Amino acid sequence: DTAVSQTPKYLVTQMGNDKSIKCEQNLGHDTMYWYKQDSKKFLKIMFSYNNKELIINETVPNRFSPKSPDKAHLNLHINSLELGDSAVYFCASSLFGTLGTDTQYFGPGTRLTVL
Amino acid sequence: GENVEQHPSTLSVQEGDSAVIKCTYSDSASNYFPWYKQELGKGPQLIIDIRSNVGEKKDQRIAVTLNKTAKHFSLHITETQPEDSAVYFCAAPDSGYALNFGKGTSLLVTP
Numbered sequence: 001d002t003a004v005s006q007t008p009k010y011l012v013t014q015m016g017n018d019k020s021i022k023c024e025q026n027l028g029h030d031t032m033y034w035y036k037q038d039s040k041k042f043l044k045i046m047f048s049y050n051n052k053e054l055i056i057n058e059t060v061p062n063r064f065s066p067k068s069p070d071k072a073h074l075n076l077h078i079n080s081l082e083l084g085d086s087a088v089y090f091c092a093s094s095l096f097g098t099l100g101t102d103t104q105y106f107g108p109g110t111r112l113t114v115l
Numbered sequence: 116g117e118n119v120e121q122h123p124s125t126l127s128v129q130e131g132d133s134a135v136i137k138c139t140y141s142d143s144a145s146n147y148f149p150w151y152k153q154e155l156g157k158g159p160q161l162i163i164d165i166r167s168n169v170g171e172k173k174d175q176r177i178a179v180t181l182n183k184t185a186k187h188f189s190l191h192i193t194e195t196q197p198e199d200s201a202v203y204f205c206a207a208p209d210s211g212y213a214l215n216f217g218k219g220t221s222l223l224v225t226p
Binding site: 004033040041042043044045048056090092101103104105106107108109 | 146147149151153156157158159160161164166202204208209213214215216218219221
């Protein structure tokens with residue numbers, strides 16, 4: 001059973017397109033996250049949702065919009081894709097998310113390539 | 116916010132030797148320090164964590180030490196094996212609900 005799953009695993013698209021990445025967790029966790037990992041492997045938080053409510057919104061361009069239809073899903077929509085958006089995007093979840101001290105479980109990642 | 120520094124960025128050891136990775140953090144209020152292992156093509160996986168009320172925690176060949184006064188914590192892997200080769204990340208809580216990660220250490224264990 002996959003705890004945190006993401007689709008698609010690979011996404012190749014042209015500049016200017018709009019795309020979505022989906023994330024689902026079956027752990028019953030309250031908090032979900034999106035992280036971006038750049039080509040140098042640096043992991044940086046983008047968004048965090050707790051019980052469908054936005055908690056963290058780091059300095060991410062407003063072309064990126066997370067959507068949480070329920071607490072088991074957190075999708076990431078990206079409009080007007082740019083070359084610099086190429087990265088691996090990881091979804092994660094944690095039980096409560098209290099002050100970042102809960103174990104975070106990561107999905108397998110989505111490698112986005114913008115041509 | 117929390118600033119986490121990690122070093123070295125790359126580490127190569129021979130099978131059976133020990134490996135040590137060190138991290139420093141800036142926020143003295145931080146109280147939770149996890150270590151994640153990321154294998155090629157996979158997401159990071161928690162391997163061990165420590166909370167500020169203890170100075171050391173061990174799980175088989177892996178141990179983490181914490182020095183709150185100096186604001187640094189370290190990962191120790193003993194009797195390394197080729198399957199330990201991966202990128203290791205330390206982390207500390209950021210301003211609520213997220214982790215601030217170090218820049219990672221690429222560990223290579225050669226047979």
